[in-house]
Amino acid sequence: MRQIIFDTETTGFSPQDGDRLIEIGAVEMIDGNVTGETFHTYVNPDREVPIEAYRVHQISTEFLRDKPRFHEDSVGPAFLRFIGDAELVAHNAPFDMGFINAELALAGMPELTNSVRDTVPLARRKFPGAPASLDALCQRFGISKAEREEKGHGALLDSELLAKVFIELTGGRQTALFGADGRGGSQGAARSGAPTRQRGKELPPRLTDAEKEAHAAFIGELKTPIWAKVAG
Template sequence: MRQVILDTETTGIDPKQGHRIIEIGCVEMIGRKLTNRHFHVYINPDREVEEEAFRVHGISNEFLADKPRFQQIAQEFFDFIKGAELIIHNAPFDIGFMDHEFARLGGYPKTAEVCGVFDSLVYARKKHPGQKNNLDILCKRYGIDNSHRELHGALLDAEILADVYLLMTGGQTSLGLANNGSDEAKQEGEAEAIRRFSSDRPMLKVIRASQDELKIHEERLDLIDKKSGQSLWRIKH
């Protein structure tokens, strides 16, 4: 499977108010291994960057003045993501801006028509219900060093999200309910020495639960529901 981990930075929070994309960062992954291919560009939005947005990413109007417009990079960007599964933290935000930019040009389909979309924020909320799940918190939870991340940046955040995604989706956990220490302590221990995947690293084996295991899991959740009212595993966030 070809996956593209993607992040954007923008002039503000709502494309319907005329806000635009000013940075796109993508890294490519095939078979759960980073390929070292990436797409990264800064974009002149032809409008002011809001002060609140500037405090988040530190990208100034002066810096963007000589950068290409979206129409100049649109086809290259489209070709890079087409056919891939996009991994995005809070996907509706980025997809909304991307679709808005492509719609301004005309002739491009909506992103979901040519790409799969995996929202890592939705996944994290299901995996860690009732906890904060922003990128900084997930880095701490999974033992990922992001000390070099003083401000948000699309390419840097995409690279960090790739590490988070691989750790968050790669571990196999027992369906038993025995509690031998806190979940976060276990996760931090398992993630103690994260390393980026090189091209010669063997593909990770994905072990999925069998139908019998899923049945036992659901029966255990039924028992928890009966005793406690509702299990955390079934609360939707």
């Protein structure tokens, strides 16, 4: 299964109030494993970045002046090509999806139809009553926030952190190891495309003759073994 974990940075809280997208970051995950494929771009919002927003993500109006606009091929269309039909995963997904779809509308492109998973309600179901912010979840799972604390919010960095959180929330490592149906062995290997490994030769028996004789004597003392009842 292909999933895209993504995050955005913006000039404010509401595209309906004229706020715009200024950064997109995304990380590819396949069968619960981060592949190393990423997408990242800054976006010229054609408006000033309020000081309140700058304090959060440290992306200034001046920095964005020479960046491409959303409708240009390296931004909106490139993001659409990257995500394809993958399931999208975001923290507080309505916020990020709202801005992406607002920018698509302004660019004359259709809204996204991908399935979407929101990690906020996922975390709240798993840990009722506990804080569900990305910072809190990183702390819960022992995921380092050193770079985020040093550099502030960033769409690609937050996507990478969220991918680690998402793996912990969903048991992604186990899914990748055992396959989506929870089985191991050849089914998991077949699903990942890896060949099934066969043992070169049989292992030598580990039971000694004395242990075999002791076991046989013990069985002989049983009047009605449980498997005899089942077989009968």
